[in-house]
Amino acid sequence: MSSPSETVVWCRGVARTYGGEVPVEALAPASFSIVRGEQVVVCGPSGSGKSTLLNLLGLLDAPSVGSYELLGEDTSALGETDRAGLRAEAIGFVFQSFHLLAGRSSVENVATGLLYRGVGRRRRVTRAREVLDRVGLADRADTEVSRLSGGERQRVAIARALVHDPELLLADEPTGNLDSETSRRVLGLLDELNAEGYTQIIVTHNETIAARSPRRLDLLDGRLTDSAAPS
Amino acid sequence: MSAARRRRSRLRITDSLGESWLEVTRRPGRAIMTGLGVALSAAAIVTTLTLAATIRFQVSDQFDARRATQVELRTRTDGAGSQGAQVFPPPPQAVARVEGLSGVEGVAVIRETFEDQRVAINQVADPTAASPRMRVYGLNAAGFDALEARVTGPGWDQWHDDTAQRVAVLSRATAAAIGAGDIAVGDRLFIAGLGFTVSGILEEAPRLPALTNGLLVPISTVALFDLDTDRDRLVVVTAPGAARQVAAVLSRAVTPNSPDTWTAYAPEDESTLRRTVDDQLQALSLGLGAAVLVLGVVSIGNATLTSVMQRIHEIGLRRALGARPRHIAAHILLDAAVIGTIGGIIGATLGLTATLAVTATQGWVPVIDPRIPVATIAGGILAGVVAGVYPARVGSRLQPTEALRRE
Numbered sequence: 001m002s003s004p005s006e007t008v009v010w011c012r013g014v015a016r017t018y019g020g021e022v023p024v025e026a027l028a029p030a031s032f033s034i035v036r037g038e039q040v041v042v043c044g045p046s047g048s049g050k051s052t053l054l055n056l057l058g059l060l061d062a063p064s065v066g067s068y069e070l071l072g073e074d075t076s077a078l079g080e081t082d083r084a085g086l087r088a089e090a091i092g093f094v095f096q097s098f099h100l101l102a103g104r105s106s107v108e109n110v111a112t113g114l115l116y117r118g119v120g121r122r123r124r125v126t127r128a129r130e131v132l133d134r135v136g137l138a139d140r141a142d143t144e145v146s147r148l149s150g151g152e153r154q155r156v157a158i159a160r161a162l163v164h165d166p167e168l169l170l171a172d173e174p175t176g177n178l179d180s181e182t183s184r185r186v187l188g189l190l191d192e193l194n195a196e197g198y199t200q201i202i203v204t205h206n207e208t209i210a211a212r213s214p215r216r217l218d219l220l221d222g223r224l225t226d227s228a229a230p231s
Numbered sequence: 232m233s234a235a236r237r238r239r240s241r242l243r244i245t246d247s248l249g250e251s252w253l254e255v256t257r258r259p260g261r262a263i264m265t266g267l268g269v270a271l272s273a274a275a276i277v278t279t280l281t282l283a284a285t286i287r288f289q290v291s292d293q294f295d296a297r298r299a300t301q302v303e304l305r306t307r308t309d310g311a312g313s314q315g316a317q318v319f320p321p322p323p324q325a326v327a328r329v330e331g332l333s334g335v336e337g338v339a340v341i342r343e344t345f346e347d348q349r350v351a352i353n354q355v356a357d358p359t360a361a362s363p364r365m366r367v368y369g370l371n372a373a374g375f376d377a378l379e380a381r382v383t384g385p386g387w388d389q390w391h392d393d394t395a396q397r398v399a400v401l402s403r404a405t406a407a408a409i410g411a412g413d414i415a416v417g418d419r420l421f422i423a424g425l426g427f428t429v430s431g432i433l434e435e436a437p438r439l440p441a442l443t444n445g446l447l448v449p450i451s452t453v454a455l456f457d458l459d460t461d462r463d464r465l466v467v468v469t470a471p472g473a474a475r476q477v478a479a480v481l482s483r484a485v486t487p488n489s490p491d492t493w494t495a496y497a498p499e500d501e502s503t504l505r506r507t508v509d510d511q512l513q514a515l516s517l518g519l520g521a522a523v524l525v526l527g528v529v530s531i532g533n534a535t536l537t538s539v540m541q542r543i544h545e546i547g548l549r550r551a552l553g554a555r556p557r558h559i560a561a562h563i564l565l566d567a568a569v570i571g572t573i574g575g576i577i578g579a580t581l582g583l584t585a586t587l588a589v590t591a592t593q594g595w596v597p598v599i600d601p602r603i604p605v606a607t608i609a610g611g612i613l614a615g616v617v618a619g620v621y622p623a624r625v626g627s628r629l630q631p632t633e634a635l636r637r638e
Contacts, residue, residue: 051636060551060631081239081555088240088553095635099548103257116553118241121249160552 007072008168008199009034009057014066016052026052029066030224032217034201036167039194042203043210044219050203051172053219057201058091058170059083071167088116092161096173098153100145106132106156107141113163124163131159135189151182158189162198169193171202175209187212240553242561251565255573265534266574268527269614273578273607274585276520281586284598300336301438302478303496304465304485318492319463320450321485326371328484329465334473337377339466340450341439342369345459350446351421352411363409365401366445367422369453377468378438384416384431387449391430395451398430402443406432422446425455439466474498524614527574531618535567539626546626547634556627563626567619568612575611579604 013029027049034040044050055061056068059075062083068075071090075083092113100109110128111121119127132141135155145153154174161169171190175183187209194200202213210216218225255262306319320340321329329338347364372388374380387398399420406414414420418429427448436442465485469477478497482490539546546559554562583604590597 055632058551060635084550084553084555085239087551091551093548093551095548097544099544099635101545101548104253108253112549113552115246115250116240116242116549116555116558118243120243121246 006035007033008036008038008070009201010069011057012067012069014056014063014068016049016056016061017064026222027056027063028223031066032224034199036199037194037197038215039191039200039202039213041210041213041216042201042219043205043207043216045205048219049222050205050219052222053224054170054172054201054203057168058093059087084116088164090167092164092166092169094154094157094161094169094171094174096176098157098177100153100156100160102146103144105142105144106137106148106152106159109145109156110159110163113160117164128159128163131163132156134162135159149182150178151185154178154182154186155189158186158193162193167199169198169200171200173204174202175204175206183209240555240558242554242558247558247561247565248569250562251569254562254566255569261534262570262573263577265531266527266570266577266611266615268523268530269571269574269611270527270578270581272520272523272527272614273575273611274581275523275578276610277579277582277603277607278585278589279515279519280603281583281597281599282589284600285586285590285595288596288598299498300469300471300474301498302467302469302474302481304467304481304493305496306460306463306492307494318486318489319460320369320371321465325485326373326465329467329481332477332480332484334470334477335467336470337373337468338371339374339377339439339468340369340371341374341466342450342453342458342460342463343367343445344453344456346457348423348446348456349421350409352409352414352418365405365409365422366441367453367456368442368445368447369450369458370442370447371450374450374466378436378442378466380436380438380442381434382431383434384429386431392449392451395454396449397425397427397452398449399427400431400433400447401429401445402433402436404443405446422448423456438468524610528614528618531567531570531574531615532621534570535563535619535622536625538566539563539622543629543634546629547631547636550629550631550634559629560623560627563623564616564619567622568615571611571613571615571618572608573611574614575608578611579607582607 010033012031014027014031015025015029016027017023017025030053042050042053052061056063057070059070063076066076070086073086075086078086101112107125107128110132111124114124114127129138129141132138135158137152137155137159140148140152145156148156154177158174161171169190174190175186178186190200190202202209204210320342326338326340329335344367347366349362350365351362370378372386372392375382375386382400384400386400387396390396391398399422401414401420403412403414406412409420411418411420414429414432416429416431420427420429433443433447465481467477467481475497478495481495482493486492549559549562583599586599587597589595
């Protein structure tokens, strides 16, 4: 394990149980840490708890028990306002279905990633163009997203996740809607970004993708079977 | 203070407006259709308010100012009025008391015959000959001025009144009706066989136009004929605004000991009339406008709620990007407000166009208070905000995980 200053994610006994007449334990207590610059794949079949774990790591949900520190900050005690602030500041999301805003151009979609940080429109657009250039879509910046291919859309989504230079990039089945060739290119882009220092957690059910990554966490029936306790 | 608190997510109001504008302009047809309810409501309100102002102006313009300064005093026709015939015409001192009332500018004492009388010109009356019949009015000498009657010739004075002189004044229309279109002062004419000297030509009688269709004789002279005492009356001309006050004391001024003998007829006060018109038109305006406004609000609310459900993934995405629930609420409220604004602008334009069309058709002068369209657009914004409250509440309470997951 790395020193705390290098630790981006530190989970200690994090679990999630959904209420109801019969409580469902979606994620059993899990402990692991991820250091700056790591690329970690969370692998497991459907219903294994991958999305639950990703939502917890992305501060979209809160654990039922346990402690989750992001960048040294104990998020368990944070209210929604502060969690939203941390999401806007430190986390970038890439979704399987892209979640691009229809009717808007690539650059407008990417600039949306800075909308909730109080950045002025001109700076948002300038930065969005820089990132689009980085992901190889400079010439498609002003194209309406419905006119882009699946691979291009996912690259726009990655650009949106990168536009605020996040400490942690979370990708949920980033190639799930792409053909194999396009998937390879997208994964290549994620590798490049990891090489540039972006800490990544990629959720997938695809063994081939999982096998590419230097570190993997396997989930089965809500249990993390290959976790590493923080030092 | 924690790092997260230092990094609280922020959304500029201009950015939120920009997002709403992008959303609305992305689907302009939907925005216009959604805003149609507010547009119709706004059009109804603008049309009724501006037409109300225009009609009020017409009422004011056409309102008979003379009638507003005129009080009639008649003897009562019920039991208490049985003395009327005995007290009419009032004695000179009674008329003088009326003339002395504050606000009184003139008094006309008027009597008229029960039936139209045979009238002949420059000949001895022949009861068997066919001759025109005319109503004969008795009028006191001061009545000409009081009624603003314009007479060419001497007319008559108090002496003629006091001594029941047989003099007559008639209009040229009356003269023409009796076959004497070229009649002149000094000519003779016969009323029911009694000879009269023409002492004046009545050019106009704006306060009592009926006089131009008959013959006028001194008030005491008219007693020569069979009189319709139910139509005996004093016409009291007042200063503007004094009519109702004068009417209240008029009976007692004429017969201090038996004021119940009389009934005073005061004109409808102009401001009361105007207020009545205003009230009716504004009630119509508010009723119609409110009904359509409710429909507009429901329409926008329904469409906005549907939009929230359709954009549920977008809400999840925005939450993931750092939007707080209040930011989501602001987006939804502003979307609805922008639609309300569009509805207000369209409605105000339609309303003003309708008003201009109606006034042009009627030949009226349009009276448009510039505050009305401005207030209407503001009302459209408010309607949008009200309509957006519930959808904003629903949207802002969505959990991001649920929003992203929902199909």
